[in-house]
Amino acid sequence: MEKDKAVDSRAAMDGEIGILARRKIEAGIIAPIYEVMRERLGEEVAQSILDTAITRAAIAAGKSFAAKTPGGTTLRTFQELQDLWTQDDALVIEVTKATDEEFHYNVKRCRYAETYKEMDLGHIGHLLSCNRDGVFCTGYDPRITLERTQTVMEGASHCDFKYRFDAKAKPASE
Structure with a gap:
């Protein structure tokens, strides 16, 4: 119950809706723009443009979260953000491992994937959602990296997230 209050109060402080609701709204706005790009430029170029734009937005979001993190970023502070996505x-x-150096978990159900498929956007769902994961953590703290070999979005039974923290790497603020 306390955990839920922390999530609610953090969202209320930011005046934000949940990330799933935000992604659905964003996808509704992006879909017709993407269709025009696809019609005029072709599928490959349209996906490349979408990938570049979402990557930039994810890095900026990571940097924004980092700037609001009291005392600086670590893998532990990154783990605390997980509540926002769940x-x-x-x-x-x-969660299969949660230490100062590693954070591993498997996603058993992904409503982001379900939402994009319901919106007939499953073919670009990986661009709208999954591709954000690795670059968000880079924006948040470049010492954090993600290894993932499969996603629900692309048809796997689960997503396998393995975040690692390299304490020897240079933090963003230096």
Whole structure:
């Protein structure tokens, strides 16, 4: 219950809606723009443009979260953000490792993937959502890296997230 209050109060402080609801709204805005790009430029170029734009937005979001993190960023502070992505039952996850150097979990259910498929956007869902994961953490703290070999979005039974923290690497603020 306390954990839920922390998530609610953080969202209320920011005046933000949950990330799943935000992604659905964004996808509704992006879909017709993407269709025009696809018609005029072709699928490959349209996807490349979308990938570049979302990557830039994810890095900027990571930097914004980092700037609001009291005392600086670590893998532990990054782990605390996970509640924002699981809010509203958006993800069902199983954490398999959570230390100062590694954070591993499997996503058993992904409502982001379900939402994009319901919106007939499954073919670009990886661009709208999954591709953000690795670059968000880079924006948040370049010492954090993600290894993932499969996603629900692309048809796997689960997503396998393995974040690592390299304490020897140079932090963004230096």
